[in-house]
Amino acid sequence: MAKDKLIDLINISKKFDDQYVLDELNLYIRRNEFLTLLGPSGCGKTTTLRIIGGFETPDTGSVLFEGKDITSLPPYQRNLNTVFQKYALFTHMTIAENIAFGLKIKKKSQSYIQDKIKYALKLVNLDGYENRRADQLSGGQQQRIAIARAIVNEPKVLLLDEPLGALDLKLRQEMQYELMRLKEELGITFVYVTHDQEEALTMSDTIVVMNQGYIQQIGTPEDIYNEPENAFVADFIGDSNIIPSIMIEDRLVEILGARFPCVDVGFGQDNPVDVVIRPEDIELVDPEDGIIQGIVTSVIFKGVHYEMDVMANGFEWLVHSTNMVPVGTRVGIRVIPFNIQIMNKPESEDEEAVVPDE
């Protein structure tokens, strides 16, 4: 496992204006991994990326690259390349000159450079754009050029700082698949920064959820979605019902006065916990079949499903279902044990649920 570590961040702390942006952060990135740093703005994800890229120096801690300490190495001596949020193309050069920039510095031969430009433009589906200028391209095209400019240098790691943030939804989804394809073809490590949970879930091998300078959870998209470790993660990734509850004993939890069987163990007895139930995991049944009874208070059609609010035992349950239940209907609520996720109560502010501001 240790052999697989490409980048290792050890005890990284960074302060801006006496405010901790990163606090004792530890994280390693494996070879050929698509790792996403996910969190709301100000969570420290971009700072982490800039520390890896060499644009920021951590106040404490060190950055290891293939086991070597690169903490104080300037960006131009690091074997990685960055795709910047606002593309940062060289506006006074043609597309070909932009892509050739890194290769010319490395004194590659003219024919090698020409081949690389052709290859890179083909890879990002922009053949024949050599002689255009950056400002003649659309946002999506500029972003592809920024990616081409980075990958011709054959970096071991590509750092991407919210590269799709400025694109519209349709283009963003297209580019997500493009990036995944690129990652496959190049076989290199991607470190991706985003505040878009859907983007993170779609593309990543590993997601690192961050908030207020701390890592909240590291895991596969499935882990993060299905088994959030705290209220912040549950709330930030997708919609969820987070309900204060009491863990009666192993495999039994009392939610709003009603006892639900669950699969979690090791949370003690009669211990206050938080329960996460995804809206699509709630079954609305006849009142007598439910564990809790409530009344539907609102129904909104969302395309793939209906979004319904059900008032039950003093809590407004968010329910997603393809079956519509009219407002005012008395219903029973049922959740299969596997879909009830138990979390410890937040120990600090950064673990509390927040409504993301972006």
Add this chain to the structure above:
Amino acid sequence: MNKKWLSYPYGLWMAAFIILPLLMIVYYGFTTKDGSFTFSNLTQIAYPDHLKALGLSLLLAVVSTVICLVLSYPLAMILNKKSMNQASFIVLIFILPMWMNFLLRTLAWQNLLENNGVINGVLSFFHLPQIHIINTPAAIVLGMIYNFLPFMVLPIYNSLIKIDPEIIHAAYDLGATPVIAFFRIILPLSMPGVVSGITMVFVPAMTTFVISDLLGGSKVLLIGNVIEQEFKQGYNWHVGSGMSLVLMAFILISMAFTVKYDDTEGTGLW
């Protein structure tokens, strides 16, 4: 589009104070005193004295422009690195002298540089050797640099703050050392500022007669002084206008050279 009339006052101003005088200069430049057409006013530039004045003007203007550029670029870069507040303050200090009358400032330099002026007074107090640069080209260059420096700093500073720092980061990211990033990214992107700075220093330096009058005495004659003398002492508006036209053409050609340089700059460095 309907707001076109808003430009009428300026159009009127331009017609009255730019186009009309220019036409009059062209008229005077191509006629003799009795009104007949001639090229002789223009060819007067070829007189050895006049050529010498033109050559000296060109030399001093180029020297002043180059020194201004060498002083300004690093200063503009330092300003660019400062926070907005600090930079504004330094820029303010820079343009503060410009709030004082231009003649007054140049007269002050005369006082400072005179053989028994302030600087030599201080030097002799400390038993140091005297400087004798008043009434020499050196004094004129000093005066030009002093007066025109802000016109070089500000456009360069303006073009530098427009460069997205992320673009420079991108250059570093692609392996450029700070030196390479400067020559291939920062300098080419700041060329518009450099060109406008050069124009704003070179043109007035080329045509000045006040600075050369006050700091050069009657010993150093620039082309501006020659033209001034034609108008004020010789009362020969025709020759004065003719030589003004030659000077204008000369400046336009020099500027065209700069613009051409600017155009090729982006790609030329490769």
